[in-house]
Amino acid sequence: MTFLGMPSRNLVGEPFPRAARAALGNAQLRRNLAKATGTIRAKRASVVAEVPDWAGLRAAGAAIKDAVLADLDTHLLRLEEALTARGTTVHWARDAEEAARVVTELVTATGTTEVIKVKSMATAEIGLNDALAAAGVRAVETDLAELIVQLGDDRPSHILVPAIHRGRAEIRDLFRREMPGVDPDLPDDPAALAEAARRYLRHKFTTVDVAISGANFAVADSGALVVVESEGNGRMCLTLPRTLISVVGIEKLVPTWQDLEVFLQLLPRSSTGERMNPYTSVWTGPTEGQTSHVVLVDNGRTATLADPRGRAALRCIRCSACLNSCPVYERTGGHAYGSVYPGPIGAVLSPQLTGVRHNKTLPFASSLCGVCYDVCPVAIDIPSMLVHLRGEVARTTAPNAESAAMRALAWAMSDSRRWARALRAGRLGRALGRRRDRIGRLPPPLSAWTDARDLPRPPRQTFRDWWETR
Amino acid sequence: MSTARAEVLRRVRAALAHRPPAPDVPRDYRRSGGPGDLDLFADRLRDYRARVRLTTPDEVTAAVVAALRERGLRQVVAAPGVPAAWVPDDIRSDDHHTAGGVVTACHVAIAETGTIVLDHDARDQGARALTLLPDYHLVVVRREQVVAGVPDAVAALAGVRTQTWVSGPSATSDIELERVEGVHGPRTLEVVVVR
Numbered sequence: 001m002t003f004l005g006m007p008s009r010n011l012v013g014e015p016f017p018r019a020a021r022a023a024l025g026n027a028q029l030r031r032n033l034a035k036a037t038g039t040i041r042a043k044r045a046s047v048v049a050e051v052p053d054w055a056g057l058r059a060a061g062a063a064i065k066d067a068v069l070a071d072l073d074t075h076l077l078r079l080e081e082a083l084t085a086r087g088t089t090v091h092w093a094r095d096a097e098e099a100a101r102v103v104t105e106l107v108t109a110t111g112t113t114e115v116i117k118v119k120s121m122a123t124a125e126i127g128l129n130d131a132l133a134a135a136g137v138r139a140v141e142t143d144l145a146e147l148i149v150q151l152g153d154d155r156p157s158h159i160l161v162p163a164i165h166r167g168r169a170e171i172r173d174l175f176r177r178e179m180p181g182v183d184p185d186l187p188d189d190p191a192a193l194a195e196a197a198r199r200y201l202r203h204k205f206t207t208v209d210v211a212i213s214g215a216n217f218a219v220a221d222s223g224a225l226v227v228v229e230s231e232g233n234g235r236m237c238l239t240l241p242r243t244l245i246s247v248v249g250i251e252k253l254v255p256t257w258q259d260l261e262v263f264l265q266l267l268p269r270s271s272t273g274e275r276m277n278p279y280t281s282v283w284t285g286p287t288e289g290q291t292s293h294v295v296l297v298d299n300g301r302t303a304t305l306a307d308p309r310g311r312a313a314l315r316c317i318r319c320s321a322c323l324n325s326c327p328v329y330e331r332t333g334g335h336a337y338g339s340v341y342p343g344p345i346g347a348v349l350s351p352q353l354t355g356v357r358h359n360k361t362l363p364f365a366s367s368l369c370g371v372c373y374d375v376c377p378v379a380i381d382i383p384s385m386l387v388h389l390r391g392e393v394a395r396t397t398a399p400n401a402e403s404a405a406m407r408a409l410a411w412a413m414s415d416s417r418r419w420a421r422a423l424r425a426g427r428l429g430r431a432l433g434r435r436r437d438r439i440g441r442l443p444p445p446l447s448a449w450t451d452a453r454d455l456p457r458p459p460r461q462t463f464r465d466w467w468e469t470r
Numbered sequence: 471m472s473t474a475r476a477e478v479l480r481r482v483r484a485a486l487a488h489r490p491p492a493p494d495v496p497r498d499y500r501r502s503g504g505p506g507d508l509d510l511f512a513d514r515l516r517d518y519r520a521r522v523r524l525t526t527p528d529e530v531t532a533a534v535v536a537a538l539r540e541r542g543l544r545q546v547v548a549a550p551g552v553p554a555a556w557v558p559d560d561i562r563s564d565d566h567h568t569a570g571g572v573v574t575a576c577h578v579a580i581a582e583t584g585t586i587v588l589d590h591d592a593r594d595q596g597a598r599a600l601t602l603l604p605d606y607h608l609v610v611v612r613r614e615q616v617v618a619g620v621p622d623a624v625a626a627l628a629g630v631r632t633q634t635w636v637s638g639p640s641a642t643s644d645i646e647l648e649r650v651e652g653v654h655g656p657r658t659l660e661v662v663v664v665r
Contacts, residue, residue: 144642191650201654275514302481
């Protein structure tokens with residue numbers, strides 16, 4: 001078995017049922033989420049419907065990613081060679097801690113005390129901002145939603161729109177309180193809030209000399225890196241600073257430039273519900289006099305790759321269509337998942353990255369309705385993977401009341417006379433629930449069932465007894 | 471660092487011990503759409519709230535000058551290779567700070583998505599910062615540069631090292647998923663399409 005150190009704390013939180021209960025009690029959060037996910041679902045559905053060959057693109061996207069994973073070592077070496085040949089320095093990191101350390105060392109070597117960041121899931125996963133802060137470097141998030149999260153000392157709750165849980169009035173109050181130099185009478189209109197962020201960040205873009213990005217895609221045969229974005233903060237960070245450090249998960253590869261013809265159709269329509277996102281930047285090696293570094297990160301990806309029934313989670317292109325469509329996510333929001341990867345994909349990816357023994361509740365954070373699979377642009381069968389991971393949790397944990405009950409049931413049902421006796425014994429349960437003809441509460445461990453639902457009172461006569469007397 | 475490299479590669483190979491054959495990629499989606507429909511292109515651009523002017527090869531200068539006048543600009547920066555026939559010398563400026571906008575050509579444009587792609591190694595499209603810092607970007611797109619779909623554009627961009635794909639002005643939907651045009655990039659995108 002592959003050794004994994006302590007799991008990154010950015011992938012594990014408190015148990016989902018407990019965290020979800022707190023989130024469900026927040027009416028404002030539920031209103032914000034219902035509105036936001038409802039809007040984005042409708043937009044996605046309309047732009048996907050106008051593409052006649054969507055099914056073909058989806059099949060191709062899944063196959064390209066599977067092909068990369070099937071020969072990942074070859075593609076990684078090819079990428080490394082292409083990047084190096086163009087003048088980019090390539091670094092490797094086994095886990096989150098190592099990745100954060102490599103980046104921090106590169107940053108401190110430049111002598112800067114401030115870096116600007118393009119929104120990147122990989123840097124959130126490795127806890128980079130905290131590592132930089134510990135080394136005396138301030139990381140400034142430049143994506144509007146990430147900035148909202150950072151100013152509020154909050155945690156992201158969505159892959160694409162990390163501040164999806166915040167309403168406009170909350171954001172206005174936050175900007176008035178935390179943003180240096182902001183108009184004290186700032187209104188809560190989104191255009192005015194965006195303008196305030198533009199002014200605040202323009203100065204950072206033109207003065208800070210080191211930028212940190214992720215990459216949506218890394219093209220193995222040419223060493224081209226791709227960042228897909230909307231606001232232009234990505235272009236600013238990729239263009240203006242003299243040093244650019246890109247943190248890239250090892251699953252972000254595509255074999256050839258041509259493969260992007262598939263993903264640049266699948267990703268924008270699935271994520272923001274647009275025909276194309278406003279800006280996509282492609283760069284191949286250091287550009288216009290810059291110094292460029294790429295840090296290739298494992299952090300549990302190879303462990304995920306080792307499971308043939310779980311590895312398809314590595315196809316994920318972080319579009320967040322599954323979050324926006326999920327009835328569980330829509331009600332609990334992202335914080336309840338306790339990982340930087342929330343929602344259905346987070347429920348299969350986070351436990352695999354950390355090892356399921358460190359993340360036992362997430363595979364159960366789903367009703368298995370299957371809508372996540374339907375909307376996934378790379379056809380990840382999340383429901384089947386959740387069931388598989390539930391099995392892994394059951395296999396690796398001590399038997400609980402449910403598994404003991406199931407074993408007892410299997411024993412009783414394996415013999416017809418034994419089963420008939422057990423059913424008759426069940427009539428003893430009629431002593432309970434007399435008043436409402438339902439059983440509302442049972443003592444532990446059976447309370448695990450009745451905490452959330454009533455049990456019907458057993459009937460006077462079993463079906464078998466009735467059948468025999470006919 | 472080299473130990474990390476060796477270890478990650480070792481883990482990858484161990485994970486793929488029973489090496490699954492790489493699947494064939496089914497390419498039964500629309501690969502080649504040929505020339506793009508200019509009306510569709512203009513329609514898609516307007517959908518992003520970009521400004522669009524359709525003109526003829528003889529009228530490009532007039533269209534550019536009219537667009538700049540409407541915008542209230544006397545001087546613009548132009549990428550070095552932009553022909554004088556598009557931007558007359560007397561309105562060209564070298565000063566990015568005082569000029570209120572920038573004019574460039576493009577490498578390819580996509581009708582179906584309303585996308586314009588810049589090749590930053592081409593002299594008529596300029597370095598990346600040129601089209602990023604000004605608040606107004608005017609792009610001249612020639613008829614033969616407009617292709618139908620994304621695969622056509624990707625094919626046309628093979629080997630182009632530094633690219634920016636632009637689909638409308640800078641935008642955000644980060645506040646309640648309500649779209650706001652104009653965050654960090656140019657807040658106004660104007661496209662002159664030459665028939």
